[in-house]
Amino acid sequence: MGMTVLVEETSIVFFYSISGCPPIHLQPNGSHVRLYPQIASDGLVGGNGVASLSKAAVIWTVVVAGVLSIIGCESGGSSSQPKPAHEAPQGPATGVTASHADTRDSETAEGPEExxxxxxxxxxxxxxxxxxxxxxxxxxxxxxxxxxxxxxxxxxxxxxxxxxxxxxxxxxxxxxxxxxxxxxxxxxxxxxxxxxxxxxxxxxxxxxxxEPEGMFHFYYLDDVITGTVRSLDVNARRIELDVSAWVNRDKKGAIDDIGHVIGLSIDEETELRGEQERRLEVSSIKIGDKLNVVPAGGSYQYNRDGGQQPLRADKITRLEQARKEKLRRLIAQGPGGIHTVLMHQAGSDASEHWDELAAQVPGALYGGYSGIEYHEGDAVDYKLELGLDTLPVYLVFDRDDLLFRTESVKELQRWFNLRAAEQR
CATH class of the missing domain: 2.40.50.140 (Nucleic acid-binding proteins)
Structure with missing residues (x-):
């Protein structure tokens, strides 16, 4: 089977190089103009092509919507550079700056208009x-x-x-x-x-x-096999491990080479641990768990054409998963940037919901759609992760997280129609 996986309005922003100046907000005729201090010597700021003035240039004249504003400030204040949400961040910013001159925390604010x-x-x-x-x-x-x-x-x-x-x-x-x-x-x-x-x-x-400091990055090793449990037989001490990501660890860009599975045998000599080195039992492993496997003998050659014998493991470590990993089957990975999911209880008949979706919400098909069975007891509990109360439910994801949920196909249709209207 083939599947394409993609790896992963406007403010006018003036920078001025006067150390210690707070940002000044102007809103002429609805436009949003912000001035930020930039501590730098003469020359260009960052590399974005915006020139900064020398420190001697303490006074600026900015003409916005026909209004002339003369702006000056004293040194010694904060030199932070917060980024407005409608300016794409270029890297971690530091410091704190309020968006309004006279503001209070909600715990101390007195009236609804403050x-x-x-x-x-x-x-x-x-x-x-x-x-x-x-x-x-x-x-x-x-x-x-x-x-x-x-x-x-x-x-x-x-x-x-x-x-x-x-x-x-x-x-x-x-x-x-x-x-x-x-x-x-x-x-x-x-x-x-x-x-x-x-x-x-x-x-x-x-x-x-x-910006977040500890962005999740997972690095695959050649001599340690990493995969996700696809099925398991506790009595036979046998696990089926999806190792597609590990097999394609050296590839860049779009990856459509998926479905690589190996059998994993656990004998009495296999050491089974959690990520904090706590000893685990085979019965504690669940479908959807992410495992690191050290093969017996220290090396393993994967046969991409299949036919390899079950792998015997010296050590198996169960890894913690970031939220985005837990939702990897749900988040959008196609060209549309949107993925629609019908989640229903395992064993239930969802054909009626599929027919209704295809007939009334054709826009949901763009970017991909999937049916996901909810299995209680799996490693990833979607009800808990997403705060779901009832099933079946329609879920819409972008490339990062859940955007919208509803039990009504009519509401789903309305959401897609409004979303399309925003882009006209």
Missing amino acids: TVVYEGLVAGKNTILGTNKIKYRVLILREVDEQTAVNGRQRDLERLAVASNGAWYEVSREQFDLIRRGQRVKAASTNEQLDMRPPVRTAQAVDILQ
Whole structure:
């Protein structure tokens, strides 16, 4: 079988090289103009072709929408460079800068019209249907580390948000596309919010302060086989391991060479451990687990044409999986950037739902669609990972995470229609 896997509006931004100047926000006629300090000597900033002035140039004259603004500032302040969400980040930023001059934290804000600033990590993204548009939301919370924000389960993260005064923030489509889990951001909004747990606020501005530091990178080794459990027989102590990613470890770009499976035998001498070196039993291995296998004798030659004998292992280590790995069967990998999934209980008949989907939502077919059976007890529990209450359910994914969920094919059709209308 073949499958293509892809590896993985606008602000006017002026930089001025006066050390210690805070960013200044202007909004003439709806345009969004930001000035940021750039600590650099004379010359070009970064490599993006924007020239910085010398430190002697303390006063700028900026003409925006026919209005002349003379701007000056004193040294000695913050020299941070937060990035607006509608400017694609070029690398990790440092420091903290509020988006509005007179702001308060939501815990100290007095009235619904007062501007509230909240800084935290992005821990979730989703969309819901509004009256005549799609509403884009990002979950921001404080008291959480990057690992939890990136890989946590949605229900757990929402409980943390309630405890830390976090919230879902409604943002523009452009902001939504640039914001991702693990980023440190600062969101400005009014103190008015929808009474939900966690609450929902409308963001006036979202600044990206810093990119995630610990992005997940997994490196395959030639002499250690890495794969995902596709099936297992505990009594026979036999595992079928999908090693497609390991087989293609040296390839770059699109990969359509999949379906490589090897048999793995576990005897009494095989050492079975968790990633923290805790001893495991064969019965604790589940379908979907990711394993590192050290072959007996220290080496193993994989036969790409098949026919190889079951591999005997000296040591097997069960690895922790990042969220994106857990969702690898669900996230979009085709050219459309969207993947539609019908998830249903294992053993149930989903043919009626498939017929309804194909007839009423042809747009769901672009980018690919799949039927996924939910098996209770697998290594990846999709109900827990995605916060699902009932099955069957329609799920829409982009290349990073879940975008939309619904039990109604009519709502799914409406979501695709509104999404298409945004791009006209």
